[in-house]
Amino acid sequence: xxxxxxxxxxxxxxxxxxxxxxxxxxxxxxxxxxxxxxxxxxxxxxxxxxxxxxxxxxxxxxxxxxxxxxxxxxxxxxxxxxxxxxxxxxxxxxxxxxxxxxxxxxxxxxxxxxxxxxxxxxxxxxxxxxxxxxxxxxxxxxxxxxxxxxxxxxxxxxxxxxxxxxxxxxxxxxxxxxxxxxxxxxxxxxxxxxxxxxxxxxxxxxxxxxxxxxxxxxxxxxxxxxxxxxxxxxxxxxxxxxxxxxxxxxxxxxxxxxxxxxxxxxxxxxxxxxxxxxxxxxxxxxxxxxxxxxxxxxxxxxxxxxxxxxxxx
Numbered sequence: 001x002x003x004x005x006x007x008x009x010x011x012x013x014x015x016x017x018x019x020x021x022x023x024x025x026x027x028x029x030x031x032x033x034x035x036x037x038x039x040x041x042x043x044x045x046x047x048x049x050x051x052x053x054x055x056x057x058x059x060x061x062x063x064x065x066x067x068x069x070x071x072x073x074x075x076x077x078x079x080x081x082x083x084x085x086x087x088x089x090x091x092x093x094x095x096x097x098x099x100x101x102x103x104x105x106x107x108x109x110x111x112x113x114x115x116x117x118x119x120x121x122x123x124x125x126x127x128x129x130x131x132x133x134x135x136x137x138x139x140x141x142x143x144x145x146x147x148x149x150x151x152x153x154x155x156x157x158x159x160x161x162x163x164x165x166x167x168x169x170x171x172x173x174x175x176x177x178x179x180x181x182x183x184x185x186x187x188x189x190x191x192x193x194x195x196x197x198x199x200x201x202x203x204x205x206x207x208x209x210x211x212x213x214x215x216x217x218x219x220x221x222x223x224x225x226x227x228x229x230x231x232x233x234x235x236x237x238x239x240x241x242x243x244x245x246x247x248x249x250x251x252x253x254x255x256x257x258x259x260x261x262x263x264x265x266x267x268x269x270x271x272x273x274x275x276x277x278x279x280x281x282x283x284x285x286x287x288x289x290x291x292x293x294x295x296x297x298x299x300x301x302x303x304x305x306x307x308x309x310x311x312x313x
Contacts, residue, residue, distance in 0.1 A: 057285035074285035087269040106186040110193035128187035171262035196230035215284030
């Protein structure tokens with residue numbers, strides 16, 4: 001009984017939680033005030049359109065008439081859409097080939113810049129510039145001129161007596177030119193790789209040198225393992241970005257998808273269905289398929305990361 005009485009006494013004498021001061025309440029109101037525009041934008045610009053798109057994906061909607069509910073018809077239609085299947089093949093080829101090449105180029109240049117090059121800030125800015133301009137219409141037009149039948153590439157080849165192809169008009173090379181453009185926009189991952197390299201302690205390399213390890217052995221045993229979190233981060237971002245590529249294919253191919261649909265990216269086909277054919281309901285279902293593909297691949301990357309990503313705790 002004495003224990004029960006003591007617990008009761010402690011509960012009665014327990015100090016009540018201190019009320020917040022006027023200054024703390026004012027800080028909370030200020031935080032809510034400054035965050036309000038972001039939350040409003042999130043609701044109106046992101047969540048609202050997503051919910052509308054989810055609804056429209058189950059409708060027949062032409063932008064000119066009211067949506068008509070058709071259930072899963074748009075999704076079942078995808079199974080027989082040959083152009084959709086072709087656009088997925090083109091997009092997956094672009095991602096599977098372009099992303100690793102881009103990351104390899106970014107890592108290679110980051111390693112060179114990490115060696116203490118004079119004027120590092122200038123080089124860093126110059127190499128980052130393509131990432132800022134790579135998705136612009138101007139760069140896509142420039143790329144079309146460079147790889148055209150009378151473009152810069154063929155002019156250079158002509159000096160060596162080589163007859164160049166019309167790179168953007170030949171289905172054998174058209175997608176390759178867009179992959180090269182994607183690889184050229186290596187600036188953003190390069191900057192991230194460079195920051196990651198600067199975080200690797202120099203003592204690891206000194207210890208490896210004392211043990212007789214060469215540069216390649218140090219790169220394989222020290223640099224790559226300690227850089228795997230950065231590689232994983234860049235990989236996820238670049239895969240997502242590559243699946244969403246649109247401007248390059250639209251401008252270089254003139255919005256047609258290139259010769260024999262060789263550059264018909266999934267996003268370009270989605271755009272054509274929605275805004276050229278006015279099949280907005282079907283385009284919405286295509287958008288949700290793209291979201292699902294990206295989500296599945298991102299989840300797979302996170303799952304597989306535990307087998308190859310090393311976190312130095």
